[in-house]
Amino acid sequence: MIMKKKNNSQFFAFVRKEFYHIFRDVRTMLVIIGIPVIQILLIGFAISTEVKNVEVAVYDPSNDEVTNRIINQMDASEYFNVTRRLKSANEADEVFKKGQTGLVVVFCEGFGERLYHTGDAAIQLLIDASDPNHGTTVSSYAGSVIAGYQQELLQETNVPVRINPEIRMLYNPEMRSAYNFVPGLMGMIFMLVCAMMTSVAIVREKESGTMEVLLVSPVKPIYVVISKLVPYFIISWVIFIIILLLSVFVLGVPISGSLVWLNIFALIFIIVALSLGLLISTVVKTQVAAILASGMGLIMPVMILSGYVFPIESMPPILQWISGIIPARWFVSGAKKLIIEGVPVRFVLKEMLILLGMAILIITVSLRNIKTRLE
Amino acid sequence: MLRYLIEKEFKQTFRNAFIPKMILAFPFMVLLVFPWATNQEIKNINVTVIDRDHSAWSKRLSEKIGASTYFNLAGYADSNDEGMITVEDGKADMLLDIPPDFEKNLVNRGETSIMISANAVNIMKGGLGSGYMNAIVQDFAGEIRAEIIPASGKTGLPLIQVIPQGRFNVFLDYKVFMIPALIVILMTLLCGFLPALNIVSEKEIGTIEQINVTPVRKFSFILGKLIPYWVIGLFVFTLTLGLSALIYGLVPQGNLLTIYLSVLVYITTVSGLGLLISNYSSTMQQAMFVIFFFLIIFILISGLFTPISSMPHWAQVFTYFNPLRYFIEIMRMTFLKGSGFMDIWRQLAALAACAFVLDGWALISYRKSH
Amino acid sequence: MIIKIDNLTKCFGDFTAVDHITFSVGKGEIFGFLGANGAGKTTAMRMFCGLSKPTSGEGRVAGYDIAKQPEMVKKNIGYMSQKFSLYEDLKVWENIRLFAGIYGLDGKQISRKTDITLKRIGLMNEKNTLVKELPLGWKQKLAFSVAIFHEPKIVFLDEPTGGVDPIARRQFWEMIYEAAEKGITVFVTTHYMDEAEYCNRVSIMVDGRIKVLDTPGRLKDRFHAKNMDEVFRQLAR
Numbered sequence: 001m002i003m004k005k006k007n008n009s010q011f012f013a014f015v016r017k018e019f020y021h022i023f024r025d026v027r028t029m030l031v032i033i034g035i036p037v038i039q040i041l042l043i044g045f046a047i048s049t050e051v052k053n054v055e056v057a058v059y060d061p062s063n064d065e066v067t068n069r070i071i072n073q074m075d076a077s078e079y080f081n082v083t084r085r086l087k088s089a090n091e092a093d094e095v096f097k098k099g100q101t102g103l104v105v106v107f108c109e110g111f112g113e114r115l116y117h118t119g120d121a122a123i124q125l126l127i128d129a130s131d132p133n134h135g136t137t138v139s140s141y142a143g144s145v146i147a148g149y150q151q152e153l154l155q156e157t158n159v160p161v162r163i164n165p166e167i168r169m170l171y172n173p174e175m176r177s178a179y180n181f182v183p184g185l186m187g188m189i190f191m192l193v194c195a196m197m198t199s200v201a202i203v204r205e206k207e208s209g210t211m212e213v214l215l216v217s218p219v220k221p222i223y224v225v226i227s228k229l230v231p232y233f234i235i236s237w238v239i240f241i242i243i244l245l246l247s248v249f250v251l252g253v254p255i256s257g258s259l260v261w262l263n264i265f266a267l268i269f270i271i272v273a274l275s276l277g278l279l280i281s282t283v284v285k286t287q288v289a290a291i292l293a294s295g296m297g298l299i300m301p302v303m304i305l306s307g308y309v310f311p312i313e314s315m316p317p318i319l320q321w322i323s324g325i326i327p328a329r330w331f332v333s334g335a336k337k338l339i340i341e342g343v344p345v346r347f348v349l350k351e352m353l354i355l356l357g358m359a360i361l362i363i364t365v366s367l368r369n370i371k372t373r374l375e
Numbered sequence: 376m377l378r379y380l381i382e383k384e385f386k387q388t389f390r391n392a393f394i395p396k397m398i399l400a401f402p403f404m405v406l407l408v409f410p411w412a413t414n415q416e417i418k419n420i421n422v423t424v425i426d427r428d429h430s431a432w433s434k435r436l437s438e439k440i441g442a443s444t445y446f447n448l449a450g451y452a453d454s455n456d457e458g459m460i461t462v463e464d465g466k467a468d469m470l471l472d473i474p475p476d477f478e479k480n481l482v483n484r485g486e487t488s489i490m491i492s493a494n495a496v497n498i499m500k501g502g503l504g505s506g507y508m509n510a511i512v513q514d515f516a517g518e519i520r521a522e523i524i525p526a527s528g529k530t531g532l533p534l535i536q537v538i539p540q541g542r543f544n545v546f547l548d549y550k551v552f553m554i555p556a557l558i559v560i561l562m563t564l565l566c567g568f569l570p571a572l573n574i575v576s577e578k579e580i581g582t583i584e585q586i587n588v589t590p591v592r593k594f595s596f597i598l599g600k601l602i603p604y605w606v607i608g609l610f611v612f613t614l615t616l617g618l619s620a621l622i623y624g625l626v627p628q629g630n631l632l633t634i635y636l637s638v639l640v641y642i643t644t645v646s647g648l649g650l651l652i653s654n655y656s657s658t659m660q661q662a663m664f665v666i667f668f669f670l671i672i673f674i675l676i677s678g679l680f681t682p683i684s685s686m687p688h689w690a691q692v693f694t695y696f697n698p699l700r701y702f703i704e705i706m707r708m709t710f711l712k713g714s715g716f717m718d719i720w721r722q723l724a725a726l727a728a729c730a731f732v733l734d735g736w737a738l739i740s741y742r743k744s745h
Numbered sequence: 746m747i748i749k750i751d752n753l754t755k756c757f758g759d760f761t762a763v764d765h766i767t768f769s770v771g772k773g774e775i776f777g778f779l780g781a782n783g784a785g786k787t788t789a790m791r792m793f794c795g796l797s798k799p800t801s802g803e804g805r806v807a808g809y810d811i812a813k814q815p816e817m818v819k820k821n822i823g824y825m826s827q828k829f830s831l832y833e834d835l836k837v838w839e840n841i842r843l844f845a846g847i848y849g850l851d852g853k854q855i856s857r858k859t860d861i862t863l864k865r866i867g868l869m870n871e872k873n874t875l876v877k878e879l880p881l882g883w884k885q886k887l888a889f890s891v892a893i894f895h896e897p898k899i900v901f902l903d904e905p906t907g908g909v910d911p912i913a914r915r916q917f918w919e920m921i922y923e924a925a926e927k928g929i930t931v932f933v934t935t936h937y938m939d940e941a942e943y944c945n946r947v948s949i950m951v952d953g954r955i956k957v958l959d960t961p962g963r964l965k966d967r968f969h970a971k972n973m974d975e976v977f978r979q980l981a982r
Contacts, residue, residue: 031664038672046690047681049499054684096542097714099704099722102684115535122536129541130711131552133415133499134682139539140506150535162486163516167505169495170462180497192667200660288576291663292393304412309680311497314418316411340496343463379846383835390834390875585830588794589847590820743796743815 014227021201022231032197032235036189036243043181044251051137054102057084057095064112070123070149074105079141092126102128103138171340182247183335184308186266187328189243190236190273191302196294198232198277203290206281225370229274236270247339256342265338265348268355269331275362276327282369302328307336330354376591380599388603398565402611405561406618410550413557415680417503421449423467425458430478436515440471445507462494469493469504481519543628543711551625555706556679558615559699562638563673566608567645568666570600574653575662587743597741601646608642609635628713637709637719640726641702647733648698654740673699698729747772747899747930748793753802755788762788764953765802770932770946772898775925777941777961778934780950781981786934787827787903789950793932794901795819807898820848823892823900823929827907831888833877837868840876841891848895862890866920882913886920893924900924902933906940918943938974947973949980956980 115121129135306328334351441448472490480487495501656662677699708714748770795815807821
């Protein structure tokens with residue numbers, strides 16, 4: 001009993017020591033807090049995939065009332081700014097090469113004439129399709145501006161067979177990109193703090209030989225290891241709360257699911273990330289190796305294969321399969337459901353079980369590694 | 376003097392167990408895996424149709440959607456709730472709700488409505504998907520119109536023909552769009568951050584002290600550190616050119632000389648940034664985190680996967696200070712559109728300015744004594 | 746006088762690491778710079794080598810001002826730090842070639858002198874060995890040879906024999922004597938008091954100040970001590 005108490009106080013002494021280490025390096029601490037905050041701000045307010053202010057060049061040989069009205073309506077829409085008049089249709093490629101123009105509108109000759117008499121008035125929309133998604137969107141917006149004008153023309157004469165679509169954006173009616181990124185951001189930060197920092201911290205003690213000192217102390221080796229993990233566990237959870245608060249109050253992401261389950265889910269993932277850090281620290285010998293292993297082996301995959309920025313379903317099957325062994329993929333998909341879609345917890349049961357399984361597996365392997373190293 | 380320093384750097388680099396492998400493996404990974412993973416092409420959108428009309432036309436519309444390249448028909452549902460469950464399960468991305476009397480209303484009143492619901496958690500998918508769906512529905516309306524009023528084209532109605540045509544990436548291949556930009560990321564890691572980690576590791580081991588006590592000029596020392604990475608960078612860049620031509624058939628449309636000139640300016644810029652970080656870091660962990668911090672911000676506001684023109688004005692101002700932005704623009708313009716020197720000189724000048732500031736600052740802040 | 750230090754001081758914030766030290770060293774002398782850990786030896790030495798700027802005071806090494814012409818100082822000195830600092834992932838001859846090249850020797854000169862040096866210190870067989878594979882004693886011999894390879898006027902040695910056995914230390918001191926005979930001034934810090942006896946003159950630093958400076962013999966007389974160890978104990982109490 002007394003021994004146990006002593007063990008406990010030593011354990012907390014170790015935890016305290018670890019906290020000192022972390023907080024002494026002010027710059028690293030600032031970066032760890034800074035990354036999520038700045039990312040949230042940039043994602044929330046700076047970057048978006050919405051198409052806006054596309055620069056438009058126009059070739060208008062007929063220059064009549066109709067073409068001028070179409071050009072004016074385009075310029076008036078929030079999507080387009082008409083910035084340039086071309087002297088010939090051949091100039092289009094030259095203009096594109098300069099890089100600013102996203103759309104060239106080419107009217108046929110005698111546009112107004114043809115519209116009312118021969119019925120073959122045509123507008124050619126030349127799109128810079130080097131970014132295919134942006135190009136497609138530009139094309140469909142330009143099409144809808146022209147369709148709007150067409151509707152005006154036809155006000156009196158009703159076109160038969162009209163289907164009026166009502167379009168509804170589920171879960172994200174304002175089409176905010178930020179919604180998409182929050183779960184991935186959490187996943188990446190956890191990997192950074194739990195996996196990378198923990199592995200580097202443990203390996204540094206191995207490199208400098210202080211690990212030996214700790215291990216010869218009367219505390220059980222496993223407590224020494226756990227005491228190194230506890231601070232990162234707490235820091236990660238604090239960061240999780242910070243990201244949640246920022247998302248709700250700064251980005252206005254409504255947390256539609258159960259907060260309790262969201263926390264439980266996040267804690268499971270934090271445990272997975274910590275055990276990955278532990279695993280790396282049992283395998284590598286130097287800090288550089290720990291940094292490279294966690295950077296290339298954990299953080300890079302999280303950024304590109306977890307569904308953080310790039311949707312998994314548009315990847316080829318082999319990459320989808322690889323992404324299945326990345327824990328962050330399951331976290332991102334579960335967190336998206338809980339935070340954004342707000343579905344009941346039974347819908348994330350699969351993700352939760354997979355993460356739990358991964359945690360158990362990784363912990364078992366790393367504990368076995370530690371044991372063999374000590375013996 | 377410089378010769379000996381460069382010699383040393385090459386020997387150390389190639390003797391390292393890990394770095395030469397990484398230098399070779401990296402381009403392959405970036406070109407074989409990244410373009411597929413970062414592919415934001417919107418295809419295979421799963422649609423659940425809620426058909427409340429069960430008429431010939433409603434069936435025809437559903438089939439038309441299933442037949443398009445963008446959509447897969449995931450199944451039918453009888454009610455909105457039932458449809459929503461397929462979305463929540465992740466089985467469907469969109470719902471098409473066809474109301475009762477769809478066909479009857481079209482015939483009798485000449486108009487009807489439908490509801491398209493898209494899961495907009497992925498806004499790219501939600502936005503483009505609903506756009507495509509609407510286009511198909513309108514196309515369907517046109518077909519029906521042509522059938523019941525065969526001469527609709529020549530009824531004297533003032534109809535405008537719209538002919539969209541994509542330039543430069545006619546097959547709308549997203550990978551082609553990403554590859555030049557991914558090469559930029561590769562060059563950044565290789566020529567910016569490897570030298571930074573290298574210098575900090577000399578600090579940690581203590582060998583830098585032995586160098587500082589020699590009369591070596593700091594300019595020579597820094598050049599001795601950077602030149603090997605420039606050589607490696609140019610080699611890797613050439614490798615990526617070959618790989619992208621071989622695997623994706625993507626050959627730069629622009630002048631190779633212009634491209635290589637830009638690459639040179641860019642690697643001078645990022646290696647300046649790396650040096651700067653190494654000057655202000657004393658441990659590898661610190662350097663790593665600072666690098667990470669800048670890399671994330673620079674990538675987010677570089678236009679890599681979101682257009683800069685969509686950013687608010689204040690954020691666009693920030694991108695003026697982002698060397699990645701300029702190089703990504705140059706690479707995409709020269710690779711895809713064949714822009715020449717006169718088209719990209721502004722971006723190149725901006726890059727050169729970044730290089731001047733970063734390298735100058737790095738040189739001034741590098742101290743042999745304290 | 747090849748080293749002339751006058752009231753040299755270095756402060757870090759309000760902590761004075763080196764406190765107004767004044768002394769000089771003659772050409773060809775072996776000068777022992779002693780002191781307990783933390784007495785300010787290394788800080789002082791870093792100033793002499795132009796690695797660290799003095800807060801106040803003056804110093805001339807090899808005729809150059811250490812504050813104003815540190816790069817000229819560096820041209821004329823050799824330096825070996827307590828933290829072994831040759832490149833572990835370079836071979837023996839590659840390390841020599843690198844540092845000799847930095848000091849401006851040309852390629853032919855370097856390869857000729859490399860063989861002579863390696864034969865003299867008995868490392869000819871290890872010419873193509875990576876430095877990290879050498880035992881510590883050999884590494885230190887090599888580091889010393891590298892430090893005097895360009896024939897500097899002065900060589901600064903910061904605890905050069907830390908952690909090696911008495912035989913290796915003995916051999917190391919033989920090399921120091923050889924260098925001194927060639928006219929190279931040797932400035933050495935150590936905390937092995939038996940080594941202090943080998944020096945022509947020693948100074949003992951306590952709390953940033955030089956407490957005494959004289960030949961080992963005269964210091965022993967003055968403190969009625971059998972050996973330098975006792976002298977040191979009396980001063981550094």
